Amino acid sequence: MLTTDELERYERQIIIEGFGEEGQEKLKRAKVFIAGAGGLGSPVSIYLMAAGVGMIRIVDHDRVELSNLNRQVLHWDEDIGRRKIDSALEKLKRLNQGVKIEAIEETITEANVLQLVADFDLIVDAMDNLPTRYVLNKAALESNIPFFHGAVYGFEGRAMTIIPGQTACLRCVYRGRITPQEKFPVLGVTPAVIGCIQATEVIKYIVGIGELLTNRLLIYDGLNLKFTEFKVKKDPNCEHCSRLASKE
C-alpha cells in the first residue's frame, strides 16, 4: 500500500500507462543488489532510489580518488579518500529516505557472492572488470536471479539483460578474456547512458512492462552517436548456463 506522500512523489511515473499504483507497489517490494558504486553504480543507484525501489544493497571495496570524479557522480571533491560505500550511502539516503539502503565494503569473489546476493530479487552489474562480471553472471544463474549487465570503455557501452534459464547469459556472448586494466579510458557520460539503460531495464522487469533487452546485446557508440543491437542466442556449450541446464 502506498502512502499519500509516495503517491505524490511517484505521481509522474504512476500515471504512465501500464505502470500505475500497482507498478509502484511492485517497485516498493523489490530488493536490488548493485555490484559497484563507481561509474555505472552511481547512475543506477541514483535512479533506482529516485524511482522508489524497496531496498538497495550496494557493494564496493574502493576508496574515492580524484580521478574517479569525472564519472562517479555519487562522489564529490570532499569525499576523496573516503570509502565509496560511505560516500554513496550518505548521498543516496539524502536522495530518498523512503528507500532502505545498505552499503557493504567487500570484494566480490566466488567465495562470497552467493551469500551477498541471497534474498535479492535482481542483480545489477556495475563492476569495472570482466572476471567479477563472470562471477556475478554465474551466481545469478545459480541463484535464479535476473542479471542486468552493463560495461563501458571510452565513448562505448554495452548493455544486456539476462533471465536465468530463459535467455542467453553473459558468458554465451562474452567468451574471451581481457586483461583487467588499472586505468581504462572513459568519458563520464558513457556510464551515465549505460547505467540509465540498466536502471530502465530493472524498473521494467519489476513493474512487468515493455520488452526487455534479452537475447539482444545493445552497443552504444557515443562517438558516432549510434545504438546498434545484435541478436544473441543461448550457447549450448556455454560454460556457465549449459551446465546449469544439465543440473535441472
Added chain:
Amino acid sequence: MSIEIDVSLLSHQYTKGQQVVEVNGSTVGQCLDDLVKQFPSIKQGLFDGNGKLHSYIGIYVNGESAYPEVLAKPVKDRDKLHIIFLIGGG
C-alpha cells in the same frame, strides 16, 4: 561478392576514420583477410600471433553472431559484418 564491414568501433585506430569498408569474400575469414589487405595495421587488432581471431572479438553477420565457426561462416553478397570488442569497464 561485395560485403560491408562496419568497423566504426575501430575506425579511429586503424581505418583513418572510415567506418564502413567494402570487402570481397565468401566466408567471414576471407572478408577479414581482404580487410587486412586494405588496412594492414588492423591485423594486430584482430588476430593473435598464430592467426587466430582474438578471443575478445565477436563477429556478427547481419546482426547475428558468427560463433562458433566464425572464420568459416559463409557470407553472401550484400551481407553486413560487424566487429565487436569485449569491454569490461564500469
